[in-house]
Each structure stands twice: as C-alpha cells, then as structure tokens.
Amino acid sequence: MLLGVGRHSLPKKRRNPSVYFVSALAPAAVFLAVKGDTNPVSASVAAEKEPVAAPAPPPVEEQATPCCVEIVAAPATSPQPALLTDPGSAATSPASLVSASRWRVVDRTLPAGVAPERGLQVRTILTSRSISAVFPEINNIGGVRSDALRWHPNGLALDVMIPNPTSQAGIALGNQIVAYVLANAKRFGIQDAIWRGTYYTPGGAQSGGYGHYDHVHVTTTGGGYPDGDEVYYR
Template sequence: MGRHSIAKKRRNPSVYVVSALAPAAVFLAVKADTSAIRVVVEEEPVAAPAPAPVEEQTVPCCVEIVAAPSSGPGPARLIDDGVADVEPASLVSASRWRVVSRTLPAGVAPETGLQVRTILTARSISAVFPEINNIGGVRQDALRWHPDGLALDVMIPNPTSQAGIALGNQIVAYVMANAERFGIQDAIWRGAYYTPGGAKAGGYGHYDHVHVTTTGGGYPDGDEVYFR
C-alpha cells in the first residue's frame, strides 16, 4: 500500500513538468512564428522588371508635298519633317497650288519721267486698288512736282458719290500709312492737305482725284525691281 502511494506521488511531478513545459512550447512556437513573420515583413521588396524601352519615332529629313489629283477621292498629303518638335504629318486638302510673287508689275500710271519712289507708289496703288483705272504722272505744270516726276494724280471713279469719296479716303489713308516706304511728301484730297506730320483742311481743291507727291529718289536706270 505504501509503494502504491509512493508511485502515485512520483507521477505527479511529471504532470507538473508537462504542464509547465506546454506553455513554454506554445511560447516558443509563437515566438518562432512571429520570427518567421518578421523575416517576411522585413524582406526587401522584389524590384519590378524594367519596362521595355519605347522606340522613338524618327522624323524624316525633308518636306514632301503631294498634290491630290483633281478626280482623286483622297486629300493631298503634306509631310513637313526634319525638325525635332514637329507635329505629326497631317492631311490637307489641296487640288492646286498658287505662288504669289512679291514683285509689283507696272500699273495704270505711265511711268516715263517718274522717279523711283513715285513709280513704287503708283504700282502699289494699282495693286491694292484695282478699281482705279487712271493715274496721271508727268505733265506740264507751273509747279515742279509733276514735271519732275514727283507727283501722281489718282483719278477717282464717281468722285462725288459716297463710294467715290470713301475710295479717295482709303487711298489717302493707304499712302500715309506707307509714307516712309513710299517717300511721301504730301497728299491732297477734297480740300484737305495731308502730310506725314498731320493734315490741314480747307481751300486745297482736288475733288475728282487724289494728288500724291513723293520725295523722288532719283530717276530709274532700267534695272529696278519694285516689291509690294
């Protein structure tokens, strides 16, 4: 009976040991698990693969203009390349191309005896105001302006009508706006005297034409080219 009691007593510490070791095992397991989690969290992030390089579109070197045929369904192609920051080629509709020359052809004024600035003024008025069909130049006069090729008489169609008066006003405004280029000395229209420095009204006549005087610039030698 005593042995049985002793044996029973000897089994109790084992239970206590197991009971004591069980939380430790759990603690170690949890600790091991948290260590594993910490390792995963603290791992360096995996770098994403580098994107494939984008191939830069090269720009051709030149300009090509292809006019569309008159009966073709598609528009013409305009390719304007050769510059770094150029827009992509765009389509434009074009059935014909027109080149405008900056050279001024002879106008309605007879140019014999006129000086170069007077010729430039006469040709420019003819180009800008095609309704003018008569411009006088060199003629005999008591004053030197017309005989010396320095003056023009721009004849106004229907000069007393509203349209005629408006046309004369436009011509005066045009030559004054270009006074430096044309070498304008003065203009006279409907009793008013105009200069690059201002205007005076009253008593100057010229109700049927605009009188324009230039500073001349010398007589032409035949090799001059006049530009707009």
C-alpha cells in the same frame, strides 16, 4: 598425407590494381563534390530553376522618341495641303509638313500699273504701282505733265483719278487711298497728299482751300530717275 609445397605451391590471390585506383579517387570525388556545393550556382542552372521575368516598360512620359524617323514628301495622290498665305506676314505652324513640290510660290514683284511711268522717279513709280495693285477700281493715274509747280514736271507727283468722285463710294475710295499712302509714307517716300480740300502730310492734316475734288494728288520725295534695272516689290 602431406603434400610437398615448393615453387609450385598454390599461388596467392592477386588484387586487381583498378581497385586501388578507385579507392584512391573516391575520397577526392567526395571532397570535390562537397567543395562544389559551396560555390554560387551557375547561370544556366539558375535559369532552369527560376526564369528571369522581362522588365516592366517605362511610364509613357519616360519613353524616348523613336530614333531615326524619316519624313518623306507626300505622294501626288495625297489630299492637297492648305495653301500658304503671304510668307512675309503669315505665321506657319512648325508642325505643318508640306511637300516641297507643293510650296506656293508668291511673286512679290509689282507689275506696271495704270500710270504712264515715263519721266517718273523711282519712289513715285513704286507708289503708283502699289496703288494700282491694292485698288483695282482705279483705272486712271496721271503722272508727268506741264505745270507751274515742279512736282509733276519732275516726276514727283501723281493724280489718282477717282471714279464717281462725288458719290459716297467715290469719297470713301479717295479716303482709303489717302490713308493707304500715309500708312506707307516711309516706304513710298510720301511728302503730301491732297484730297477734297484737305492737305495731308505724315505729320498731320490741314483743311481749307486746297481743291482736288475729283482726284487724290500724291507727292513723293522722288529718289532719282530709274536706270531700267529696278525691281519694285509689294
């Protein structure tokens, strides 16, 4: 039996549109996947595949000194550092670190010595004070006095009295004082010294008939009378 087929005939099977979309994308996905394989591997992927090792430290001689090290004063409970000697002559190691509060203050001023300074000129005062500081055995130094020569009356001369001047210790002490003033002749302005019959000058010595067996006579070039504001240094 023939069935009539008109507008109401069996419908044709319809394709799902998404099939076309998937079909169209499939070749592109393959193309992108193949193209992606030709690019370098990303850093994150490389890190997962092969961990990066830490660089080896440089040799000891190439390592830099640490930056910004701060040096601070030692606390009061720290061991006492060694005291410094005379800063005018001592060699201080640059590696030595001493707290600023522990610097030893050295007073280089010369106090008045045993000689009466009234009427003495400035270089004579410097000489007498220096002798008193270096030779504490000396307890009597004469200065200005009446004399036929001008040296003592004008404040240019000293009489350094030697204890037990005829003993070996006394003679040695007198010799040391003569050597000391001559070694500092330029600073003290020494003109001459007389001890045990010998006349000494910075240029040499002359023996015979000069007396002075109980004291060392010292003459300076003076330098003028003080005005009261002088400071004498060692």
